[in-house]
Amino acid sequence: MTVTRFAIVPIVGATALISVAEAQQPAKPPATTAAPAGDTQPTLLGQYADWGAYTASPKGGKVCFALSKPISSKTEPAGRKREPTYIFVATRPAENVKNELSVIIGYPFKSTSDATAEIGTARFEMYTKNGGAWIKRTADEARMVDAMRKGGDLTIKGTSGGGMQSTDQYSLKGLAQALDRAERECR
Numbered sequence: 001m002t003v004t005r006f007a008i009v010p011i012v013g014a015t016a017l018i019s020v021a022e023a024q025q026p027a028k029p030p031a032t033t034a035a036p037a038g039d040t041q042p043t044l045l046g047q048y049a050d051w052g053a054y055t056a057s058p059k060g061g062k063v064c065f066a067l068s069k070p071i072s073s074k075t076e077p078a079g080r081k082r083e084p085t086y087i088f089v090a091t092r093p094a095e096n097v098k099n100e101l102s103v104i105i106g107y108p109f110k111s112t113s114d115a116t117a118e119i120g121t122a123r124f125e126m127y128t129k130n131g132g133a134w135i136k137r138t139a140d141e142a143r144m145v146d147a148m149r150k151g152g153d154l155t156i157k158g159t160s161g162g163g164m165q166s167t168d169q170y171s172l173k174g175l176a177q178a179l180d181r182a183e184r185e186c187r
Contacts (some may be wrong), residue, residue: 066089071170075164085105086104133150133156155169
């Protein structure tokens with residue numbers, strides 16, 4: 001576990017991802033311009049089905065990422081309130097980070113718990129800290145991103161500090177195009 005894995009969470013969480021709910025309306029994504037140096041507000045590069053491609057420049061370091069919100073969420077016990085949840089795949093060229101997968105779950109995880117990600121029959125363990133989750137074994141990230149590019153949906157499961165269990169399902173439609181666009185921006 002490295003500190004740099006947490007670098008994008010404040011950017012994403014603090015800005016509420018340019019109101020991702022609005023940006024993910026497929027009818028008409030907003031016009032974009034390049035983010036000025038030092039701009040922590042993400043800029044939408046393009047909307048691709050259920051995924052958006054974004055860029056930001058916190059503290060002058062460029063970050064590009066593909067982002068989505070769940071198409072369905074379930075909690076046990078049912079009806080428990082939580083903050084918005086997102087999944088994103090980030091690239092930070094200055095740190096030599098490519099396709100780092102992260103989840104903002106919308107609640108503080110139980111301190112001793114892990115989360116899981118499932119794509120078809122493939123299952124990936126995720127470690128948790130506060131309201132974020134990351135792939136436990138960084139060597140699995142490339143395999144998971146490849147599975148996501150080929151898959152139809154992704155399921156993330158986790159447990160809150162209060163014992164609530166959540167299951168979030170994400171569509172992977174448009175992910176490959178969003179990743180390709182983010183990669184072109186961060187070359």
